Amino acid sequence: MSKELEHAFVTELENNQNIVHKVCTLYTNDKDAHNDLFQEITIQLWKAYPKFRGDSKFSTWMYRVALNTAITLYRKSKRKVSTQSYESVIFKIKADEYDETEELQLKLMYKAVKQLGDIDKALVFLYLEDKDYAEISETLGISEVNARVKMNRIKKKLKTILNP
Known part of the structure; x- marks a missing residue:
């Protein structure tokens, strides 16, 4: 090289x-x-x-x-x-x-996200990085619609995890 x-x-x-x-x-x-x-x-x-x-x-x-x-x-x-x-x-x-000790909220969010499946973790990560659904779908190799649906389900799941 x-x-x-x-x-x-x-x-x-x-x-x-x-x-x-x-x-x-x-x-x-x-x-x-x-x-x-x-x-x-x-x-x-x-x-x-x-x-x-x-x-x-x-x-x-x-x-x-x-x-x-x-x-x-x-x-x-x-x-x-x-x-x-x-x-x-x-x-x-x-x-x-x-x-890794930035803020308590960040730690709690990471702890909650770690409870998700592999693809869901990746999707949340890209979403939190302010990537649009087109870029998320390209990165993960899923359709844009699938990325949106998954993200809505993940948001509900994270709310449940963070606010039992």
Whole structure:
């Protein structure tokens, strides 16, 4: 891979790494698992980057890869996220500290969202990121109508979880 392509990837990843941190927070329960999943998602993004054609925004593509990686690993283990090493590439990415103790409401929301199924979690995540239903449907590979219906059902379910 060329240095230009590597530089472009690192720049995009640095600018959008909060996406990956948020996905990691949804699918892990502790800092070590969060860091392991972050590493695995970064590896998968790097492997897939040469095939990124730019048909969608980088962030949309990144959501899709991150969510697919998290869901795949979550389904495989259900307990602990395993990682693989990718020794041929060394990234020099400035890692922003992601403060998991921001606000009580955010923690409660994450706790409630973690009780949802894999696809529902991803849908809520994208919705909270202010993605429109067209982008949500493209990212998750479902129809726009299906995304809207699912979101309405999820909202009702979250209200029940948060206000028993």
